[in-house]
Amino acid sequence: MSDSTTPLNTISSTQANKEATANGLFDAASPSTLWGRHDSATSGLTWGYYGGRFVDNTGTAHAISNGTITLTASATNYIYADKTTGAVSANTTGFPAGQVPLYSVVTNASTATSYLDYRSYQPSATGGGAGTVTSVGLSMPTQFSVANSPVTSSGTLAVTWANASANQVLAGPASGAAAAPTIRALVGADIPPFTGSGASHTTGGVPDPGSTAGSTRFLREDSTWAVPPGSGGGGGTVTSIGGTGGVETDQASGAAITSSGSVRANRLPNVVTSAHTFVTGDRGAAIITNSSSAVTQTLPAATGSSGNFPNGWFCDLTSIGTGTTTVAVPSGAQLDGVTNGTATLGQFSGLIAYTDGTNWFTKRGGGSAASHTTPSIVQQAANGSNTTSLTITLGSTPTAGNLVIAVLGGYANNSGTPIANLFTPPDQSWTQIGQAASGNNEVIAMFMRTVQSGDGTGYSWTAAGTGFLGRMYEIANAGEVRVTGNNFQPAPATSSGTSYSPGGSAPTSTCLAISGIEQDTATATASLSSGWTQDQGGSASGLSYHQLVLGHRTLTAGPFNGFLATWSGASTSQVVPGLTACIAPQL
Known part of the structure; x- marks a missing residue:
């Protein structure tokens, strides 16, 4: 810029060659036009700028040509020059630190609407200068070490930590008034003890246990050292402890303990x-x-x-x-x-x-068992099938909690080889509790399950061989169930004879016994021994080639033997498998 008395050539309105004078002035002012807005090169979102020459901080001169850059629409564009090369760039986030700010330009969708000029200095003047000194020193506390002090021309003062002994810290004084920190060992006062649990609790170190040696106290959550109640055989006193309801004191006449004493059980x-x-x-x-x-x-x-x-x-x-x-x-x-x-x-x-x-x-102890209700049959139903499936349907919906026992009989095959697990129950809630098989195809099996709420009346079974018979019993007050079976029972003669269903050990209390045998001759007739109620079979009521004979009774003592079946009308001598279940009362 010029003062009021300008050293620049001025243009007079009457002088000749005004253009030459103006061009000379423009040439003299050309450093200030470097990166300036080039009006004729600026249009729409294209920004034109003038070139020139600038010297960077290292003294290197750079020639900058006239140029253009493309602005971002609908944004504030920040135009800047690289501090080393002078190259012009723009962004929409702000002037990068250390670079040379030139313009901020506001654009709409198609053109620049306004701009601000940030050019104010020659970039070559931004670098830091270097020089020398005659003598500069540095003094530090003893915790530090200083190198290269004093600097008498040029150089760097270097400060590092001095070595310290192990297990020491930089801290203020251990006690007394405030003072400069030193390297020292920690003392107890440096770490506050924790405050006991509660709304005002704080973290901290373990409180001082005291100067008297001991081994009976422990740190409690209230931050105190105390002897746990009852530990180490410690004692104490009470005001009044009495005894009643199977507990008494050791005081005379069972009086209350008012100081110290013991309590004990009595009878x-x-x-x-x-x-x-x-x-x-x-x-x-x-x-x-x-x-x-x-x-x-x-x-x-x-x-x-x-x-x-x-x-x-x-x-x-x-x-x-x-x-x-x-x-x-x-x-x-x-x-x-x-x-x-x-x-x-x-x-x-x-x-x-x-x-x-x-x-x-x-x-x-030596008392007899309590009286329990003897199990009883609520209802029963039977069915037979010449196929591999059989459905047995009770007359009414069974009661939840009662027991259902199913007895199934059939022949396995015609080869004389019995089949293990001949029968398949309706679902996994059934448990097979017994099976007996003869060497002549006959199989008898027992299953049980506890009635569940929502159970229906019908239950479907399948068998590996075709043709089988079955009967289901609903039993109330059922407890433990024992089952005994025998694979080979004496067979009836051609026209008459007897056969037993096997038994087992004496029941623990009065029980309900259910006994059955599977016989290969469907037309034979069987009658059961005294005391048994015949439920099925014995009157030519078999299915095709065989029949299932069943009966029940109540037993109060002795082994739970099955019934004795007396046969008539048997066409062949058979081997009959049998099973007997003893159902104890519910406890």
Whole structure:
């Protein structure tokens, strides 16, 4: 720029050769036109610029030609020159750091609408200069080491950490007033101890356990050192601890513990000669009946989770007299799963009775078993088929929880070779509980399942051989099921004879027995031994070539033998397989 008194040639309105003077002025001002907007080369989204010469920071001169760049539509374009080469570029994000800003240009879809000129200096003036000094030094704390100090002409002052001993840190003073940090070892005060659990808890180190040596205290979550209760055989005192309901103290006359002492279990005897009225204090006691006559001891009504006879309440019941003692429950309650069940105690026998808050249960000693309902047949149905499939349909929908037993009989093939697992049940809920097979094609098998809610009345079976018979029983109050079978039973003679269905060991209680045999002669007639109810077969009621004979009865003692079948009208001598099931009461 020029001052008020300009050194530049000026153009007079009357002078000649004005063009020459103007061109001379333009030539003198040409460095300021470098990268300037070239109006005649600028059109639409094309930006034209003037060239020239510039010297970079290293002193290298670069010739820049007139040129153009293409702008981005509908954006702010940032035009800049490379600080080293002088090449012109543009972006829409901003002037890159260290480059030479030239223009910012706003465009619409087809042309530039406005621009700002950012040219304000000669790029060659942006570089840092270099020089020398006479003497420059650097002083640092002892934690640091300084190299090349002082610099007396040119160079670099270098600072590094000084070596420190192991297990030391840079920290302020260990105590006292504020001071410059030093390299030192940590002390306890450098790490705050943690604050106990709760809303105001903080993390930290373990608190100081104290100067007195010991081995009984442990760190608690409240950040204190304490001896755990009851550890190390430690003792203490109480204000009042009593004992009742099967627990007593070691104090004189069972008095409450008011300072220190022990508690222990008891089983205080209470000898009675007649029916006893139970009280809550009988918990854990031994109620001993001594009578020559029969006595019934009725347990109290259970009281749920609280009250006088809550869940867990128990007592001993023993009989030492010659009369029978019967243990009963309140009407409607259960004893060992049996509604209104009882248990009988002979002389010198007993049991422990305990409640779940609703019903009663026993742990037996010498007492007899509680009374259980004998299993009974609710309904039964049979069918036969000359094909490989058979459907047996009960007369009514079975009751959920009852047991269904299916007995199937048939012949395996004509080769004389029995087939294992001849019959296939309706689904996987059935369990095969027995099978017996003769050497002459005959097979008998038993299956069982528990009735589920939603079960229907019909059940379909398949067999590996054609032609088989079957009968299903619905049984109430069924418990454990034992099955005994025999592959080879005595055969009937040509016109008459007998055959047994096999049996097993004595039942644990009164049980329902179901017995059956499979016979190859369909036209023979069989009658069962005394005490058995015949359910099927024995009156020429077989299917084509064979028949299934079934019967049931109640057994109270002795081995559960099957029936004895007396035959007539048998055309050939046969070997008959048989099975017998003993169904114990539900516990």
